[in-house]
Amino acid sequence: MADETTSSYVDLSVAYVDATVQAADYLVVLPVIGPLIMSAFCLMLRRQQHVQPWIAGITLGAVFFGNIALALRIMESGPVFMAMGRWLPPFGISFNADALSVLMTLTASLVSLVCVFYSAKSVDGDGRRYGFYPFLLMLTAGVSGAFLTADLFNLYVWFEVLLISSFGLIVLGNSHAQLDGAVKYAFLNLVATTLFLIGIGYTYGLFGTLNMADLTLRIAESDGLPLGTVALLFIFAFAMKAAAFPLNFWLPASYHTPNIVTSALFAALLTKVGIYALLRVAGMLLPGSFDTFQEVLIWVAALTSLLGAAGALASTDIRKVLGFLVLSGIGAMFVGIAVVSPDGLRGAVLYAVHSILVMAALYLAAGVIGRMTGSFDLHSVGGLYRAHPFFAALFLILVFAISGLPPFSGFWPKVILVRSSMDAGEGWLTAAYLVSSFIAMIAIGRVWLFAFWRDDLDGTRIAITPLTRDEAQAYITPIAILVAVIVGIGLIADPAVHMASAAAIGIIDPSAYITSVSPVGP
Template sequence: MAASTSPVDLSAALVLEPVAALDWLVVLPVVWCISIGAILMMIRHRGMAQPLIAVLGLAVLVVLDAALLWHVVQSGPVTMVMGRWLPPFGIAFTVDLTGALFALTSAVVALIGAIAAIDDVNASGRRYGFYPFLMLLMAGVSGAFLTGDVFNLYVWFEVLLISSFGLLVLGSEREQIDGAVKYGFLNLVATTLFLITTGYLYGIFGTLNMADIARKAPGLQMAAPLVTLTGLYILAFSMKAAAFPVNFWLPASYHTPRIVVSALFAGLLTKVGIYALIRIGVMLFPAEREQLSLVLAIVAALTMLTGSLGALAQSDTRRLLGYLVVSGIGAMLAGIAVGGPEAIGGVIFYAMHSMLVMTALYLAAGVAARLGGGFSLSAAGGIYRHHLLFTALSLMLFFSVSGLPPFSGFWPKVMLVKAAIDGGVSWLAAILLLSGFLTTIATGRVFLLAYWRPVEAQTAAKPEPLAFTALLPLLCLTALSIIIGIFPETLMNLVQQAAATLNEPSAYLNSVFPAGGTP
């Protein structure tokens, strides 16, 4: 039989138009992180070059994510599909305001962490891969925030988890191995549950594209067990975010690695779990999340109280900060439980604030331990006598994490409390305020014991000046917290727009399926 010479119409299967130059920003953060990580791996024996390349690479990542945020603000959600296949068959990267804001904040945190690591990570840590692991971690974090496909969300979770295991055990001390076992076991359970649930999702919808799921879900509410599906996702992501009652792994592991690693983990990892909860519960299955809102609210309240009371009971600053991370997760879960644009906007705002401030607090704890001779509150003291600037920075960070004005923690707490009251769950608003009060007591206790309390001359804080690389990260992060607290309007407008897009995702869907196109 003669071969047909008639032309093949590819328009029904492939994207035929050339990709706009700015749209490449959607995938560049991931490609850039993997590329820089590969270069760092190849020169891992050149310890002096590692931090310079990593800091420059992460500075470029901040620029790329800032440009991506600007592009999304100007143009709305942006989609690229792998291999030019039309969605839902091609794997989509879709970025809206929520993903762009999370990606930019995570890049800033990673850059600050890389600068702090110059002073904290020794030659052995560089040789055994701190900076390549950091870049791989950022590839996973960036991919999770930018993907538009549920299975690829799982893949990027795995990428960041693999790199986090490497960072956690870097140094191979006994305490680190113990922390890694606890961290690894629960994350293995959560990841397995995530994968099983994703298979369940595919069996129901026949697709893993988020936009396709969002537009099909309303028609399947009576025909498929979507509440069960949503509940399984909430459980899996709550494990990863360290929500009650599966939060014990975080304070049992975050105090074990080098302090810069703890800072990066506190700023980044649990927030990916919160982002996934927002994406699944708010955009894909809002009706099912509403049915589970009471359970979520109870979990949020118990998470906040567990974190705040746990912080009060600690005498080690690293463990105390781990419980403060847990308490912040509870506040974000409270916003997800309440729902609505104002509450979800508060969750996004709170997550960005927590990324910056919790990273700074861990770095400050490392500096305080170096000056005071350890992390124990019973042995520390007298830091303010010789280090007034560092003491002032630490005090401002304590105020910020407690939700006090005029710092970045104040405004998202106000948004969440107001949303809870307007939503008819005043008891949850009361627990938000109580948690903030308990956090203030816990951080005030740290300040009084480790900074203000006079001690004997032989155990007082060391009077030598701090290295610039130790102070610079704290100066930058504290300045960001102050600027956001005093001038919150721009960020508040952005998070409210992001929340509105999640609650009414038509712009997101139109980005993936233009003009109501069919798969």
């Protein structure tokens, strides 16, 4: 309002964005500030633990619906942009939501929301006292911030926010196995983040700007600069975040240790933030970097998906099976990235969305298996079909979805990925991907066979602790919601495919992104 009159030294009008902002524009910051403020509010109410799930649920519900509104607006009129504190884009921090950002944020907020429902029963007093809900909200804020920011250094900051909240979540409960997993997780993620930071340092040294739109323009004009080095640093850092082979060891070592809701959140969100950053930074900012390293990426894609699937087949702990399936999915997304075509990117984005939903649902379902049979070990679980047929049906749908069978959400990305890799003439990659998804299907199908189909173990009936009414509501409803969305995407694929296409186009041709950031022109 009266800014310009207070500071007498500088003419601030040239440094400020003039355009007035409507309340609807705040939707682009809502997914970040909503959870951030409410996370602080939960901290203030540390002793009132019974209200925290409500606060988290209402906040994330609002964020979810806000994201739907934002998505509708972006699909209609292009990227939405906001410059924090009105400072002009190359200098100020800005948020910019395009189709890719909003698709990821929307899916992430849905998963966080259902995880809050699930946590109502599964996170006990200890977890709540040590701050499960503040951490959960902070994690959501960090993930959304990473998806929405239009500044490279700010992206790093949101990575740190989500990383620190994930450290908090992974050690909640304080068991020996958790601390062991947390150390591996923390150390390798810090290495990745440091590499990312070094990459940012080089970028700033080369171009003197970190605003993504500004960078895109300057990189397009640049000539003879060592962009390959920078691109490789970023690809390395984000591949580590995404747990791509051979940088994947932290994931199977840590994801089975925390509370199952935490595992579900991590499996759904964290690796996909790595994929998103890879698409945004290496794909959009440094065009051609996927071409340059295509050979490497193809190997990464094939080996990640194959080793992930093989690891899943070799594990007997259900949570570890799922951890390896996350890896296998990352491999599939790398298939889309490695073929370097709009279609491939579209497949990768669509697969990311599918993977967020399915992995979250599978982990939550694994929690129910653990709760009813008292074990996560494939050697001793069983009898669940008899005990809870509806849950068995939900799990079977998830098995089909992750195997990429129609009519569920895994089918469309699989079709697109197979077709795009065939079109690119990478027949071996297609073969590796198909073999890996076949092995993954056997691995997850085996879980269903053992946990649901089998009634007896060495002639004795497997004891089942049935869910109480409250527990059934708290546990089954979130899974059912996710399954409904998964079936929905499978049957009515158009909106999701359409958004994924828009996202892929946005990566390849960021002109809409750039014009929305620089309304005054470059």
